[in-house]
Amino acid sequence: MKFLAYLVSGISLGSIYAIIALGYTMVYGIAKMLNFAHGDVIMVGGYISYIAASNLGLPPLISVLLAMAVCTVLGITIEALAYRPLRSAPKLAVLITAIGVSYFLQNSALLIFGANPKAYSPVVSGTLQLFGGQLSVSYVSLLTVACCIVIMVGLTLFTGRTRMGKAMRACSEDKGAAQLMGINVNRTISLTFAIGSALAAVAGALLCSFSPTLMPTTGSMPGIKAFTAAVFGGIGSIPGAFLGGILLGVIESLAKAYISTQLSNSIVFAVLIVILLVRPAGLLGKHTQEKV
Amino acid sequence: MMLKAEDLNVYYGPIHAVKGVSFEVREGEIVTLIGANGAGKSTTLKTLSGLMRSRGGKIEFMDKSIASTAPHKIVELGLAQVPEGRRIFTRMTVEENLDMGAFIKKNANVEADKERVFEQFPRLKERRKQIAGTLSGGEQQMLAMGRALMSDPKLLMLDEPSMGLAPILVEQVFDIISELHKAGTTILLVEQNAEMALSIADRAYVMETGRITLSGTGKELAASEEVQKAYLGG
Ligand SMILES: Nc1ncnc2c1ncn2[C@@H]1O[C@H](COP(=O)(O)OP(=O)(O)O)[C@@H](O)[C@H]1O
């Protein structure tokens, strides 16, 4: 029964990683860049929903929707101001800019909200007792897994069935050819950042509901873990990000429980290295060459 | 005048790939641009589609300047291109590729357009649910052409559609181009297969190291000594 408890906590933690990883992977798939500021958008989402709920007294759902709206605008703005001018610049320049944006967001948060951690009140509270009280699962866990599944299914339908979703896939494969179809590549990339950032806001609220200390650096570690999850699953692949996120959460949770709390992160990265040695493109990734 | 290009100069960094090129395509014509590998033909087409920009010069499509128009807007105006190497979306199905071809039609019902393309290319209909990357070279070329036709272009530019195809397929591709032309589409055809291209062209331009060196009707150029020597192995 203990094992089951660790598994459940791993799956719900993994669901958060998966939601963040989906943003990473979509942006990578289309803009071919690692948006290292993605983790910090989570933090911004956390602060916005915190202020909306604690200072303005808005209900949790409205607070999260507000955070999604703000993060959407933030994501679009970051892309337009920081990344778009570098569209044809060397990859390294884009990566360094992304790291710069990450520090910019953290320092702005420090300036505006201060360094003192805020106590985030979970979007839902309470636990569900199962097997006569032997297994307790928090409603936050259930909500997280449910959100993750809904988001995953939604994104799969969006990219598979809709005109803009297909245009995203077309851009991710060949931007030149996509332009020859009449697709506005800049707008498609904007839309991708918008979706990824809105998801980051959801992830922020869920993350802070699990571990309720909200600080300017709150997004960093989950951001890096989710990036790892995206690489795990095969960067650029939507089901890959989902699978990678869940696996990472479960490995981390089991490693913490049965091996060592201190070593859990090292174990996660060791597993990543082994997987990449066997499957260099990740679990569900495809090797592709970029066309100019 | 359908398309008029004047004094195009296009660079890749320090490389001056297209040097003062001017030409025109009138409504209802098939015009071909022939020349050896590296002459600057593809660069010229990329510039017309807005994927590259000319330093100075003019590009007019249907009497409207498109020299600084965004590539997706150029497609909306009715200028489509089948790029060199086909560039189909290999991870999408045949049908999804056609959907992308009709992207500019927003949410219009494009089933009738698809049926029209399937009539022209029956092989594509059989394979509509297949992932495009698994098609043969000939089928991929058909898909690239069908995809471009989905936007109902007024002028269709084709960049070496016969490249890498078996002779029988080359014939088929040229037959289709002639049919499209008969059905009213104006065509700008870039080819290395000069013989075939000149045989169907109303007019032709010869390009060499970034410049247009000869022009005339298809018949004139096919008969000219320079073209015979350089491109027709005569
Ligand atoms: N991406 C590129 N970068 C640098 N030079 C290029 C690039 N593409 C083409 N060129 C150069 O520009 C010239 C014209 O190329 P291109 O337009 O592809 O010729 P063609 O289509 O007639 O074979 C060639 O000298 C070629 O080497």
Ligand SMILES: [Mg+2]
């Ligand atoms: Mg070429």
